[in-house]
Amino acid sequence: xxxxxxxxxxxxxxxxxxxxxxxxxxxxxxxxxxxxxxxxxxxxxxxxxxxxxxxxxxxxxxxxxxxxxxxxxxxxxxxxxxxxxxxxxxxxxxxxxxxxxxxxxxxxxxxxxxxxxxxxxxxxxxxxxxxxxxxxxxxxxxxxxxxxxxxxxxxxxxxxxxxxxxxxxxxxxxxxxxxxxxxxxxxxxxxxxxxxxxxxxxxxxxxxxxxxxxxxxxxxxxxxxxxxxxxxxxxxxxxxxxxxxxxxxxxxxxxxxxxxxxxxxxxxxxxxxxxxxxxxxxxxxxxxxxxxxxxxxxxxxxxxxxxxxxxxxxxxxxxxxxxxxxxxxxxxxxxxxxxxxxxxxxxx
Amino acid sequence: xxxxxxxxxxxxxxxxxxxxxxxxxxxxxxxxxxxxxxxxxxxxxxxxxxxxxxxxxxxxxxxxxxxxxxxxxxxxxxxxxxxxxxxxxxxxxxxxxxxxxxxxxxxxxxxxxxxxxxxxxxxxxxxxxxxxxxxxxxxxxxxxxxxxxxxxxxxxxxxxxxxxxxxxxxxxxxxxxxxxxxxxxxxxxxxxxxxxxxxxxxxxxxxxxxxxxxxxxxxxxxxxxxxxxxxxxxxxxxxxxxxxxxxxxxxxxxxxxxxxxxxxxxxxxxxxxxxxxxxxxxxxxxxxxxxxxxxxxxxxxxxxxxxxxxxxxxxxxxxxxxxxxxxxxxxxxxxxxxxxxxxxxxxxxxxxxxxxxxxxxxxxxxxxxxxxxxxxxxxxxxxxxxxxxxxxxxxxxxxxxxxxxxxxxxxxxxxxxxxxxxxxxxxxxxxxxxxxxxxxxxxxxxxxxxxxxxxxxxxxxxxxxxxxxxxxxxxxxxxxxxxxxxxxxxxxxxxxxxxxxxxxxxxxxxxxxxxxxxxxxxxxxxxxxxxxxxxxxxxxxxxxxxxxxxxxxxxxxxxxxxxxxxxxxxxxxxxxxxxxxxxxxxxxxxxxxxxxxxxxxxxxxxxxxxxxxxxxxxxxxxxxxxxxxxx
Numbered sequence: 001x002x003x004x005x006x007x008x009x010x011x012x013x014x015x016x017x018x019x020x021x022x023x024x025x026x027x028x029x030x031x032x033x034x035x036x037x038x039x040x041x042x043x044x045x046x047x048x049x050x051x052x053x054x055x056x057x058x059x060x061x062x063x064x065x066x067x068x069x070x071x072x073x074x075x076x077x078x079x080x081x082x083x084x085x086x087x088x089x090x091x092x093x094x095x096x097x098x099x100x101x102x103x104x105x106x107x108x109x110x111x112x113x114x115x116x117x118x119x120x121x122x123x124x125x126x127x128x129x130x131x132x133x134x135x136x137x138x139x140x141x142x143x144x145x146x147x148x149x150x151x152x153x154x155x156x157x158x159x160x161x162x163x164x165x166x167x168x169x170x171x172x173x174x175x176x177x178x179x180x181x182x183x184x185x186x187x188x189x190x191x192x193x194x195x196x197x198x199x200x201x202x203x204x205x206x207x208x209x210x211x212x213x214x215x216x217x218x219x220x221x222x223x224x225x226x227x228x229x230x231x232x233x234x235x236x237x238x239x240x241x242x243x244x245x246x247x248x249x250x251x252x253x254x255x256x257x258x259x260x261x262x263x264x265x266x267x268x269x270x271x272x273x274x275x276x277x278x279x280x281x282x283x284x285x286x287x288x289x290x291x292x293x294x295x296x297x298x299x300x301x302x303x304x305x306x307x308x309x310x311x312x313x314x315x316x317x318x319x320x321x322x323x324x325x326x327x328x329x330x331x332x333x334x335x336x337x338x339x340x341x342x343x344x345x346x347x348x
Numbered sequence: 349x350x351x352x353x354x355x356x357x358x359x360x361x362x363x364x365x366x367x368x369x370x371x372x373x374x375x376x377x378x379x380x381x382x383x384x385x386x387x388x389x390x391x392x393x394x395x396x397x398x399x400x401x402x403x404x405x406x407x408x409x410x411x412x413x414x415x416x417x418x419x420x421x422x423x424x425x426x427x428x429x430x431x432x433x434x435x436x437x438x439x440x441x442x443x444x445x446x447x448x449x450x451x452x453x454x455x456x457x458x459x460x461x462x463x464x465x466x467x468x469x470x471x472x473x474x475x476x477x478x479x480x481x482x483x484x485x486x487x488x489x490x491x492x493x494x495x496x497x498x499x500x501x502x503x504x505x506x507x508x509x510x511x512x513x514x515x516x517x518x519x520x521x522x523x524x525x526x527x528x529x530x531x532x533x534x535x536x537x538x539x540x541x542x543x544x545x546x547x548x549x550x551x552x553x554x555x556x557x558x559x560x561x562x563x564x565x566x567x568x569x570x571x572x573x574x575x576x577x578x579x580x581x582x583x584x585x586x587x588x589x590x591x592x593x594x595x596x597x598x599x600x601x602x603x604x605x606x607x608x609x610x611x612x613x614x615x616x617x618x619x620x621x622x623x624x625x626x627x628x629x630x631x632x633x634x635x636x637x638x639x640x641x642x643x644x645x646x647x648x649x650x651x652x653x654x655x656x657x658x659x660x661x662x663x664x665x666x667x668x669x670x671x672x673x674x675x676x677x678x679x680x681x682x683x684x685x686x687x688x689x690x691x692x693x694x695x696x697x698x699x700x701x702x703x704x705x706x707x708x709x710x711x712x713x714x715x716x717x718x719x720x721x722x723x724x725x726x727x728x729x730x731x732x733x734x735x736x737x738x739x740x741x742x743x744x745x746x747x748x749x750x751x752x753x754x755x756x757x758x759x760x761x762x763x764x765x766x767x768x769x770x771x772x773x774x775x776x777x778x779x780x781x782x783x784x785x786x787x788x789x790x791x792x793x794x795x796x797x798x799x800x801x802x803x804x805x806x807x808x809x810x811x812x813x814x815x816x817x818x819x820x821x822x823x824x825x826x827x828x829x830x831x832x833x834x835x836x837x838x839x840x841x842x843x844x845x846x847x848x849x850x851x852x853x854x855x856x857x858x859x860x861x862x863x864x865x866x867x868x869x870x871x872x873x874x875x876x877x878x879x880x881x882x883x884x885x886x887x888x889x890x891x892x893x894x895x896x897x898x899x900x901x902x903x904x905x906x907x908x909x910x911x912x913x914x915x916x917x918x919x920x921x922x923x924x925x926x927x928x929x930x931x932x933x934x935x936x937x938x939x940x941x942x943x944x945x946x947x948x949x950x951x952x953x954x955x956x957x958x959x960x961x962x963x964x965x966x967x968x969x970x971x972x973x974x975x976x977x978x979x
Contacts, residue, residue, distance in 0.1 A: 002412070021826070023826075023838060023839075027431040036737070042862070050821065051821075051824060052818065052819055052820055052821045052822070052823070052824060053818070053819055054818075055669075055818040057666070058801075067828070068824050068826050068828075068838075068839065071824055072824050073818035073824050073825065073826075074824075074825075074827075074828075075669060075696070075826065075827055075828055076688060076827075076828030076829065076830060077662070077665075077692055077828065077829060078662075078688055078691075078692050078829055081658060081659070081662040081689065084654065084655075084658065084659035084660075084662035084663050084666070084667055085662045085663065085666035085669070087659075087663050087665060087666060088625065088627055088652070088664055088665060088666025088668075088674070089666035089667065089669055089670045089818070090666075091625065091650055091652060091663070091666075091667060092623065092625050092650070092666065092667035092669075092670035092671065092672040093670040093671070093817070093818065093819060095819070096670070096818055096819060097701065113655050113656055113659070114655065114659050114662075116426040117654075117655040117659070142433075145371070153442065175863065183938055193584055196766050236505030271428075316493070316650065319645060320645045320650070323645040323646045324645075324646045326646075327646045328646065329646055329647075330614075330644060330646040330647030330648075330649075332615060332618045332647070332785050333784070333785045335611065335614060335644065335647070336597065336611055336615070336782050336783065336785070337601065337782055338601045338602075338603075338782075339555075340398065340402070340551060340601065340602075341599050341600060341601040341782060342401070342402040342403075342404075342599070342601075343598075344404060344595045344597050344598060344599075344600055344781075348595050
């Protein structure tokens with residue numbers, strides 16, 4: 001029985017089914033979290049690693065139930081701390097593919113410190129933030145990404161707390177991979193997750209996700225098929241920034257200020273437009289793009305920044321190897337002995 | 349005022365010494381070095397202790413320094429002290445009151461004189477007794493001249509001036525030269541104790557000769573000058589001689605509690621065969637463990653300076669999940685921050701060691717001062733029914749053994765373990781008999797890799813679940829902080845399951861009592877009074893018991909290492925003594941636990957002054973309780 005089981009694990013090609021756990025998915029029907037789960041379950045079998053090498057760590061919140069539904073190693077930990085736990089796991093076991101699934105409250109309120117320090121270190125964990133601009137699990141309180149004026153149970157007269165922009169926070173903290181996707185745009189979400197999975201160092205993906213219970217329609221402008229193409233721009237590396245249903249609009253820089261222009265009018269052509277460069281070592285362009293918001297400007301989706309920097313766990317391993325090369329592998333007996341010891345002989 | 353002369357002191361006898369010298373023999377002596385926090389008193393004291401240890405003495409030290417890194421010079425709040433007891437028997441503590449005070453400036457004299465024994469010897473740097481320094485210390489006149497020190501033996505030496513003279517041709521600036529006067533003091537002290545400085549000179553050259561040759565040579569010159577001064581001075585009529593201690597034969601070194609803990613953790617990795625991972629955030633007085641382990645990257649050791657205390661423990665939990673020995677080190681305020689994550693570790697049932705090097709609290713409290721007031725926090729301080737085993741180290745050397753013991757228990761029972769140390773033993777030093785690696789306890793760890801029949805929360809005979817690490821094929825599973833099903837580990841809200849899990853977690857920790865060796869009673873198996881202590885008070889309490897015994901009292905002593913669970917035989921032992929005295933550097937926390945556990949009265953002796961117990965304080969209370977009269 002045993003041998004059969006082992007062999008079956010070894011030989012058959014993994015499919016989405018292999019990544020579905022036995023646990024019933026308990027998110028509300030229509031919740032955007034389902035989309036991410038499906039995309040991850042589809043993505044993982046296409047990657048190189050065996051199933052046992054994936055570990056998904058989460059904190060607290062609706063999105064943090066994620067690991068229970070995925071047939072990999074997983075830990076549903078405590079509020080905001082998933083990046084810290086994932087960092088320890090990655091350092092201990094660099095060969096694993098370690099993911100964090102988090103939400104706007106988990107990552108940006110209670111866990112804000114761990115979130116920014118993960119970016120700063122560029123440690124090889126993948127952080128997917130499901131941003132629904134609300135606390136869902138506690139049934140509808142304002143979150144650090146709730147919009148000004150948003151009415152929630154804790155802001156019945158409208159939110160007066162300026163929201164975080166997760167992409168801007170990540171870029172500001174020095175992230176080497178920053179992307180944004182919409183929960184309903186499955187093709188783009190899947191493609192971005194795939195790039196995040198193979199990125200060296202910390203990869204951050206913000207998923208704009210609709211909570212149909214407590215903040216329904218918060219991203220309607222970006223998802224409604226009749227409006228969305230004018231409200232969003234899909235970033236493509238090396239390409240001029242063009243958007244709109246007719247693909248006739250573009251983004252041009254006026255000094256340091258981005259503005260929307262219409263191609264073909266006022267002598268505006270593609271060559272006047274801003275060209276996306278996700279690989280720029282300087283994060284200025286990525287940060288500038290992170291500041292674009294509707295309705296004046298289209299909301300960028302796609303990869304803002306993707307640069308190659310050494311990952312923390314690599315530096316850690318290199319440093320240990322260098323110390324071993326210099327001092328030799330540790331010898332416990334001589335370590336205990338220390339620098340200056342003395343001998344006490346038999347006394348009488 | 350009198351200088352030391354022949355025939356004074358206990359058991360004085362004339363033996364070998366320079367012709368004009370007599371030897372003053374004593375079983376033990378307490379020395380305190382005091383000066384500005386920039387005067388290098390910690391270094392001088394530590395080096396003096398090490399040299400005396402090397403020449404066969406037992407010793408115990410206690411540093412007492414201000415929290416400021418470099419307080420304004422000459423001020424009372426900037427005074428730093430380092431106390432050493434040298435003994436031919438067991439030193440055990442750094443001693444109650446100094447017999448010999450090495451004083452580097454007026455502020456140090458003003459703030460330490462009242463601690464010294466009546467008639468103590470004062471070795472004073474008269475060069476620092478300037479008008480400005482005297483004023484800063486609150487003196488109207490110069491105590492070296494106004495007769496106010498007539499009850500002491502004063503050896504007044506212009507250490508500042510003589511150091512400057514000795515280094516006049518060194519090419520060093522005034523400031524650098526001034527920094528060498530502690531080595532002059534060290535040389536002078538070596539001559540007072542008849543110890544040659546030669547070995548020390550070799551060591552300075554070996555240690556700093558390459559990296560900083562100029563300052564190494566300057567310190568050597570200053571030390572030689574101090575030694576020569578002491579050797580030649582007519583003022584010094586006798587040298588001290590403390591007979592060699594009867595230490596068990598072996599190789600010895602000096603060790604502090606934090607060093608001991610760090611080395612113990614490296615040893616735990618070696619003896620378990622799996623890597624050590626330390627997640628830590630700097631906090632006094634625990635940081636030296638992080639410093640020490642950060643050096644040993646050529647061992648199977650990873651250190652991670654996290655962004656905060658919470659990240660530090662969480663990273664350690666993550667590493668444990670990955671199959672490492674997860675460790676986090678902190679002090680009281682950091683312990684408070686780690687509480688939620690510690691609860692998670694209890695739910696996850698992963699091995700983890702949390703070191704709390706206690707300091708005086710609450711809140712920021714007295715960061716550099718000793719207290720043991722986090723016991724109740726360790727045993728009870730979490731939400732929910734959240735049992736965590738707690739052990740406490742009793743001395744610097746014991747920190748090594750406890751570090752190994754903590755991980756042995758953590759992996760055997762798949763549980764977090766709290767190891768309590770304190771700011772006293774963490775920074776104190778004593779001679780440590782270096783163990784043979786082969787003699788250390790071995791606890792080889794194996795992860796479960798067999799998928800057949802695997803249930804994440806199935807338990808062995810110790811109620812420990814199996815350690816299965818990510819990367820193991822066919823055993824993918826989820827764990828988390830939500831209550832879990834008794835076997836599968838899947839989320840369960842079933843009422844009966846929760847009760848079963850709460851009781852099982854409690855039973856697992858309670859069952860660790862089987863791992864606790866029989867309690868050692870020092871002294872009579874029954875008698876008038878039992879001293880019950882834990883943690884860093886060991887030395888003072890053991891000494892107090894010996895003194896009580898010397899006075900003919902039937903006093904016994906039990907010192908606890910395991911505080912949760914308590915040893916199985918403790919209740920029966922307590923019942924053999926009408927009076928149980930529990931001295932603690934808190935307001936009676938162990939006393940409370942003992943009362944609650946055994947439903948018997950105990951006498952609490954609390955002290956919360958940021959200072960360790962003096963033996964005399966304990967003896968006084970013992971006499972009150974046994975003879976009904978104050979000493």
